[in-house]
Amino acid sequence: MAHDVTVDDFPEGAFNLICSRFVFEHIADRDAVLAKVVRSLAPGGWLLLGDTGPFPFDSSPNALYRKVSQAVLSIATKRMGSDYEWSRAFPAQLRANGLVNTGVHASSHGVGATPMGRAWRLTAEHIAADLNTYFGITAAELAEFADQVESSSFDDLCIASVAAWGQRPPATDLPNPRFPA
Template sequence: MSDAEQYGDQLFSHAHPAETARLEALAQALDPGTFHRLERLPLREDSRCLEVGSGLGTVGEWLVRRLPAGHVVAADRDPVHLRTRGVPGLEVRRFDVTADEAPEGSFDLIHARWVLSHLPARQNVLERMARWLAPGGWMVVEDLVMFPLETSPEPLYRKVSLAMCDVVERRIGTDCRWARTLPALLSAAGLIDVHGDTRTSRVGRTPMGRFWRLSAEQLGVDLQQDFGITPEELDAFSDRVTAADFTAPGLATVTAIGRRAGRRERPHAAPL
């Protein structure tokens, strides 16, 4: 593996005192849409699920409630923030999706949210995950795209937000445009019945506004040194992006859903 900085090594480190609050805000912003999409899938109650990059574990815990006879693996490269330890039916697993393997055909559902765009080998990871699906199993990939920021009429919001995207690209290789082609990428990975949608979460006095403010604060040194954004501009941005009268769209989420061909014939042992 490369020695280059990865998400969580330094940038957005779990050791940062505000990282839990940042992840909480993101979960509050995205969970309702994620739960709506997963609720619509025709999953059996004994489904075996893998939640990749599980963060705080909110999606894994929801899956356990949704599938009471199933088995859910909440997998994260550093699961320190997972709050779902001890929940029956949920296994917390330290798992690096760029290096670790799962048995082929071992999951009926694989879900990854705002994970793959941060990985340099994202397409390879996507193709490997497709092989981990059982016949008839579903993959749901949700990832961020930056186009709402590029078209914002608010000069300071647009300037700082686009600089934030550039910082994470330089530091950890995040591609804030990659997910625009997600449905086609799932098809290229051999999945069928592929479909998807795109949704935005507004900033302002919202969870997404808090998430974006906390992200900017962690990126502050880079924004000043590499993009010449002044401390005064950062303060104004933080105030504006969480203001009640500011309703600009934040990063959008592209979702792609696909299924592995075939049909699951009978239950299997819990994976991993």
């Protein structure tokens, strides 16, 4: 059964676990939807969110790679309305919605002679016209970028996967079946 979290209503406390992967960054009213999702958690239930984070590009020592990669994300944001910076505030959004036992983890795949390098090259090539129009990235720069991101001698980090989790506080007024009152 499929549901649309931006439209469908769920009973309060209906779920023990809610997992969202690469969804919230694409929702325009993500703060309101997150509050709705948290209300749908049962007392003691867990929420796991995963979205992307662009921060590996900000510290890249390779100027061309940094320039093109940041431009790729900017075009994606412009085209889709996505917010790839949202995950940078993990897990503060969860605590702001009353969740406890929060945590965060980030990881990043490398580019170079990797599947991620190929995917990142194809992504840039797919939006080459926009990269030129909005960021002045030339065909020569894009060709150099394409060679870099698939080269076995080029190592850098690509977009990060950021996961955050939190628990709805357990109900304190319910008896614990393991320890009767």
